[in-house]
Structures are given as structure tokens and as C-alpha cells.
Amino acid sequence: MAKEFPKLKFKVVLAPMHNVTNVAFRLMCKKYGAGMVSTELLSANAISRENNAVMKLALFNKDEKPVVAQIFGQNTKNIVEAAKKLEKNFDIIDFNLGCPSKKIMEQGSGGALLKRKNKIKEIITELCNTVKIPITVKIRSSFDGKGNAVEISKLCEEAGVSAIIVHARTVEQGYSGKADWKVIKEVKDSINIPVIGNGDIWNCEDAFQMLEETGCDYVMVGRAAIGNPFIFKEISTFLDKGEIVKQSKGDKIKDYFDYIKLTKKFKIFSVVDAKLRAQEFTKGLQGGSKLRRELNKVKGWPEIEELMKKLQ
Secondary structure: OOOOOOOOOOOOEEOOOOOOOHHHHHHHHHHOOOOOEEEEOEEHHHHHHOOHHHHHHHOOOHHHOOOOEEEEOOOHHHHHHHHHOOOOOEEEEEEEOOOOHEEEEEEHHHHHHHHHHHHHHHHHHHHHOOOOOOEEEEEEEEEEEEEOOOHHHHHHHHHHOOOEEEEEEOOOOOOOOOOOHHHHHHHHOOOOOOEEEEEOOOOOHHHHHHHHHHOEEEEEEEEHHOOOOHHHHHHHHHHOOOOOOOHHHHHHHHHHHHHHHHHHHOOOOOOOHHHHHHHHHHOOOOOOOHHHHHHOOOOHHHHHHHHHHHHH
């Protein structure tokens, strides 16, 4: 029997994103109203071996709860072992069945597993029977447009998962083209566990529309949150009160410096990351494009800090 998925305080959750959703960024999103946050995609093989670099990516903080560890792999023994190592710190284990990365699919993991229903059943059954916390899965609408999202969702529900996350693109689409939200509705109409809709949520109106059109329980925001954790406040406020709130330029720059403080607190600060986030946090700001050109020339944190302060 599936373990119960927690009732989230807010309807919008943060997607796992490679090289983005570290503990510092997750805490920023949580502060602004993300109902749930997730690590980036972690290799089950590496976690089972307690690889130092990957274990560092699994760094968490109690203030971000409920927090998800998302894992990928195709070796059932290693997947279960990794989940057991993670369950003491995390609230949910999410198993990825949709990542379109060539490197991950060449290992037979991520989106490649959508072609192997029996393997999915084996992995999910073992996970749900062994791990004490809820298991969720993240899927794509299908591998190549020959839809099987409903079939896979039913299989996973029967195996004991607590919720399904549906990214409404095919694996072959990657992140291109348009998400087909009809698939999310089809999945929601066919199973009895919570469904989280993902794909093309760029603002508060999109989030409202997806909830209305698909009946999904929660919406997941990915790329629109990069450099913009405030989007969670925008969406949560709109869904709760129907009001549109915007962030000032000064507050956006302050968010950048708050993020940097957190990376230093958790000892994950790097100049490379600081420069990349400076480029992301200044998108759409007056003077932002000039700053990004100047950022390309700088090498140290003091120079980055000075440039960002000038923009305030």
C-alpha cells in the first residue's frame, strides 16, 4: 500500500534541476512559497558507493522540509541502497523516468526506462516495499510521442508510489516545443494518487491555467525559477488571493546576495557559480545586459560583488 503523500502548504513546487537546485537555492525558493523543493538529479550508483562529490549534492537543511531527493539509475540493488541511505534526511524519494540527457539514457536510465515497463515495475516495487518514506516518480508523456503516460502511471500506482510528476513533453522533445497539458489531465483522470503537472509554467497565469485545465494537484516550476526564486511568491499569491505581485530591481539584487551568503554558510560557494547566478539573477533588469558582458571579463568574487552592487 502506498505511503501517503504529504499535504503541501502551497500548490507550486520546485523542479529538480542540474547545477541549479543546491541547498542554498532551494532555501531561497522555500522562503518565497515553494510547497516542496528537490535536489538535482543524483546518481543512485554514486550514492550507493557514497561518492563524495554526489553526497555533497545531497546536502540538506531542516528549514527546507519537505525536501525531495531525486535519483536515477537502472540497477535495482543500487537504487534501493541509495534510497535507504537518503531516507534518513529526506522526506520523499523521487525516481526519475524522464530525463532526456544522452549521457543518462546511454546508461539505460532516465527517459530510456520508459521503454522497459517490466524493469520499471521491478524497480518501483522494490523501492516501495523497502523504503520507509513515500516514493514518487517523474515521467514524460512518452518516449517518442506514442503515448504511454497513463499506462506507466497506473503501473507505478499499483507498485505503491505516492504521487506522479508528469512533464508533458516526450523524451525525444527534450525541452523544446510545447508541453501537451492534455497528457497531465489524462493521467489525473486515470489514477487515484496526487499528480504534479510540469512543463511551460512561466508565470502565475500559467500555473492557474494548468491547475484549471488538468485538475492536477500541484504544479512544478523549473526553468522559470532559475535566477528568480521570487516566482514562487508570485504564483502562490496569485493562486491564493488573485493578486499579481512583482519584485523590485533592488530586491532582486538583494536575493542574489542572500543566495551567495547561503552558499558560503553551507560551504558550497564557488566563483564559477557566483558568476553564473549573477548572469541569471540580472536577466530582464535594466543595465543587466551590460553587466553580463562585464562579468565575462572578471575572474574573482570581489569584482563580481562590485559589479552587482553597482546595479542596485
